[in-house]
Amino acid sequence: MKKVVALIMLAVVLVMLCSCLREYSSPVSGFPAEAIKVNQYSINCYYDEVEKLLKGYQHLTYYNNSETIFEDIYMHLYPNAFENEDTAPFEPFERGSAYPDGFNTGFLNIDSVQVGGQPGDWEYKSGDRQVLRIRLPQPLYPGESVEVDIYFTVKFPHCHGRLGYGNKTVKAANWYPIAAVFDSNGWNLDPYHAIGDPFYSDVADYRVSLVLPKNYTVATTGEVLKKRRYDGKNSEWTIRADNVRDFTWVASEEFLVSSKKSDGITIKSYYFDKETGKKTLEFATDAISVFNRCFGKYPYKTYSVVAADFFVGGMEYPNLVLISKELYNIERLFTLEYITVHETAHQWWYGIVGSNQYTEAWLDEGLTEYSTILYFEKKYGPDTAKGLFENLIKKRYEDYVAAAGEEPDVNIQGTLLEYQDSEQYHTLVYCGGALIFQNLRDIMGDEDFFKALQLYYRNYAFQNATAEDFIRIVENIGDTGLRDRIREWLVLGV
Ligand SMILES: [Zn+2]
Numbered sequence: 001m002k003k004v005v006a007l008i009m010l011a012v013v014l015v016m017l018c019s020c021l022r023e024y025s026s027p028v029s030g031f032p033a034e035a036i037k038v039n040q041y042s043i044n045c046y047y048d049e050v051e052k053l054l055k056g057y058q059h060l061t062y063y064n065n066s067e068t069i070f071e072d073i074y075m076h077l078y079p080n081a082f083e084n085e086d087t088a089p090f091e092p093f094e095r096g097s098a099y100p101d102g103f104n105t106g107f108l109n110i111d112s113v114q115v116g117g118q119p120g121d122w123e124y125k126s127g128d129r130q131v132l133r134i135r136l137p138q139p140l141y142p143g144e145s146v147e148v149d150i151y152f153t154v155k156f157p158h159c160h161g162r163l164g165y166g167n168k169t170v171k172a173a174n175w176y177p178i179a180a181v182f183d184s185n186g187w188n189l190d191p192y193h194a195i196g197d198p199f200y201s202d203v204a205d206y207r208v209s210l211v212l213p214k215n216y217t218v219a220t221t222g223e224v225l226k227k228r229r230y231d232g233k234n235s236e237w238t239i240r241a242d243n244v245r246d247f248t249w250v251a252s253e254e255f256l257v258s259s260k261k262s263d264g265i266t267i268k269s270y271y272f273d274k275e276t277g278k279k280t281l282e283f284a285t286d287a288i289s290v291f292n293r294c295f296g297k298y299p300y301k302t303y304s305v306v307a308a309d310f311f312v313g314g315m316e317y318p319n320l321v322l323i324s325k326e327l328y329n330i331e332r333l334f335t336l337e338y339i340t341v342h343e344t345a346h347q348w349w350y351g352i353v354g355s356n357q358y359t360e361a362w363l364d365e366g367l368t369e370y371s372t373i374l375y376f377e378k379k380y381g382p383d384t385a386k387g388l389f390e391n392l393i394k395k396r397y398e399d400y401v402a403a404a405g406e407e408p409d410v411n412i413q414g415t416l417l418e419y420q421d422s423e424q425y426h427t428l429v430y431c432g433g434a435l436i437f438q439n440l441r442d443i444m445g446d447e448d449f450f451k452a453l454q455l456y457y458r459n460y461a462f463q464n465a466t467a468e469d470f471i472r473i474v475e476n477i478g479d480t481g482l483r484d485r486i487r488e489w490l491v492l493g494v
Pocket residue numbers: 342346365368
């Protein structure tokens with residue numbers, strides 16, 4: 001009898017376990033399994049290197065994870081920001097670097113949409129075509145899903161921004177229709193913007209088939225499952241990425257690649273200059289090791305640092321970061337290290353713990369910038385870190401405040417639209433944000449400060465967190481007065 005009961009119990013446990021695993025598409029050990037179903041993207045695409053055109057077909061299983069009944073769903077079409085000179089996401093002084101041979105258009109055309117296998121009712125929501133609205137044939141209730149098929153064409157601009165091609169690389173970043181986030185503020189449909197990283201998305205699973213000229217090597221989010229001959233001219237890369245909030249790839253005919261396995265993660269450096277490319281692999285490996293220890297383990301199998309025709313310095317995407325190929329110069333090794341580490345820290349703050357980079361940029365940028373200093377502290381010692389913090393962060397912030405006059409604008413929590421230029425944005429959001437984290441560490445002490453960061457990481461992994469979520473953790477671990485202090489710093493300055 002006892003045996004039968006034990007067997008029944010075992011069967012019940014197994015059934016419960018299985019249903020748990022089904023609900024959470026890719027459980028990652030060490031993180032609480034949330035009972036949400038993430039969106040599933042399956043994208044097949046073909047890149048024509050002569051015309052710089054990508055033909056794509058995307059099948060999306062979209063889940064309504066909200067409490068609201070949807071009549072429509074919305075998707076960002078970010079490449080359309082590159083269609084006209086007046087919406088191209090660059091500040092006036094950046095145009096020359098972004099378009100070395102003058103403005104060149106880029107866009108995403110929707111060729112057709114089907115919903116549930118039937119022709120879909122869709123429109124570009126705004127004049128600049130940056131948002132796609134799909135009217136659903138019937139309401140989508142909480143917990144339900146809908147199948148959406150989209151055929152689309154992307155024209156890559158000749159551009160050294162996030163999307164486009166240059167002499168060495170083709171960069172596909174923010175390149176396909178991606179579901180907008182629905183949160184307590186409703187649909188977030190903010191367009192591309194010249195200042196900051198104007199993106200906000202939910203984690204999803206991706207299966208991507210990418211057909212590229214056979215002489216190309218591709219660096220991507222996720223893992224390459226296979227590469228095979230497609231036809232005489234092209235190869236097909238099959239890629240899988242689970243629980244990532246975007247999917248990015250960069251291809252080149254000239255990539256040199258170095259890789260290393262560390263803490264179970266395959267870390268790769270894609271570069272054109274051997275000496276600095278190999279150094280970059282070291283920086284990335286050390287950064288992952290420091291952040292694994294300080295915050296919690298990086299949960300993916302791959303991480304790639306990719307040299308690209310990208311004038312801005314660095315840019316984070318899940319499992320992959322872009323670094324300007326101009327920084328791969330032995331004379332600029334410190335900058336290369338600093339930027340590589342900053343973008344690597346974004347894997348934790350942006351990639352795994354997401355947040356609204358449009359309305360609360362300080363939360364990921366401030367913490368990422370502070371994490372960069374932590375890397376220097378752990379690797380080179382507290383004196384080096386202190387010197388960098390004083391010179392690159394504190395002094396820059398204080399100089400700005402002093403130069404701004406009697407009533408300086410010190411709002412660290414502004415939306416991207418509120419900053420005059422990227423200089424002001426960087427000083428307030430990166431430096432001011434990092435100062436907040438240093439102040440918190442000074443007040444809370446190391447033990448509580450790192451406990452708070454680890455809890456923030458663990459509780460919000462694969463979700464989107466808000467400043468309020470972070471503050472709640474800090475005040476639960478530390479002094480309750482910290483809430484007012486943080487709010488004060490955000491508005492009145494640090
Ligand atoms: Zn950043």
